[in-house]
Amino acid sequence: MQQRQDPISEEGVEETFSGDPNYMASLARGLAVIQAFSAQRRLLSTSQISQRTGIPRAAVRRCLYTLNKLGFVDSEDGRHFALRPRILALGHAYLGSTPLTRAGQPVLRHVSSSVNESSSIAILDGDDILYIARAFTSRIMTVDLDIGSRLPATCTSMGRAMLSRLPAAELAQLLDRARLVQHTPHTIVGRPELEAELARVAEQGYALIDQELEIGLRSIAVPIIGGDGRAAAAINVGVQAARVSREDLLLRILPVLREAAAELALLLA
Incomplete structure (x- = not known):
């Protein structure tokens, strides 16, 4: 992948x-x-x-x-x-002026040290998520992910967390042009199924991806809500599926993510 x-x-x-x-x-x-x-x-x-x-x-x-x-x-x-x-100066000008980038790194380090897993913050950029901050504990994906990396929003936990907060018309436009690629046998590629999943994410306040992007990878994310009520960004934790169960993500990691997202949302109020 x-x-x-x-x-x-x-x-x-x-x-x-x-x-x-x-x-x-x-x-x-x-x-x-x-x-x-x-x-x-x-x-x-x-x-x-x-x-x-x-x-x-x-x-x-x-x-x-x-x-x-x-x-x-x-x-x-x-x-x-x-x-x-x-060329990095072009990106650094944006990253240096973004409150979430400056304040997000210490928050991510706290999240990662608390749960002993890698964590990230991303924003929605077009049809993709764009990583703006990362805290590593170990490599869990075959693809190199760092600040500036991009992944499709529709099959990532941070992407779905942010998509679930979009107005209906804006979400419909994005899904009209999105490519729903079958990355693994678990990937949701049907639009009705994806829309139903996004509705669940909106209701429960978090997105959990179970090996839809890469076999062996689970991740959970919550949106970081701005002053306008929209998701300005999202924060997640990624784990190895063989080592961390879905239940552990919900019981042990989700509360830490929600606390971190609430702290970062104060910067955007």
């Missing part, structure tokens, strides 16, 4: 903002070029980026030239490009 990484298409974005005099197509293209890179695609050629983004190769070359001059990308052979560490 790999982190979610969908191709970025320029056409849909261009159609959405067609005719908008304030829309900067050159900036949008530069950002699309940056997003073409991933953990699985660290080195990309101009033609590969063009294929992934839908941007003409001549425009991709100009974007790469500019990004290279600014220190955001580099190339050793003149044909294949890679992101440089300076």
Whole structure:
């Protein structure tokens, strides 16, 4: 199982903002070029980026030239490009200004030390969850998860915790475009079943994923509620299914998560 990484298409974005005099197509293209890179695609050629983004190769070359001059990308052979560490400054500007990121780390460390399991905070970003804070005790997944990692919201505990708090119309729009992928035999892939599960999550106030994303992994999450009543983020704990039962998640770990979520919600009131 790999982190979610969908191709970025320029056409849909261009159609959405067609005719908008304030829309900067050159900036949008530069950002699309940056997003073409991933953990699985660290080195990309101009033609590969063009294929992934839908941007003409001549425009991709100009974007790469500019990004290279600014220190955001580099190339050793003149044909294949890679992101440089300076690109982290773009993400750090956001993470450094987010209260949940600054205050979340010590809370996560307390959660992890209390239950002796890894814990995370994520926000909803489009159809995915985006990890903004992590506290590790051991590696429990085959995929590397760190700050900035993305996973599909529909089959993750933090994703479902946040989706369950969306207004009905907004949730319907997200589910209309979501890809319900069968990651394991346990994954919910039917929309009616998923909607019923999200209704249960909303009623009970937590989401429990039992080996739907990866065999051997269970996780439980609760939403972090903002001042507007929506889920600004979610906090979870992930465990090895062979070692921690569903009952243990509910009896031992859920109360700790609820206490942590309530503490973090005070920052957003």
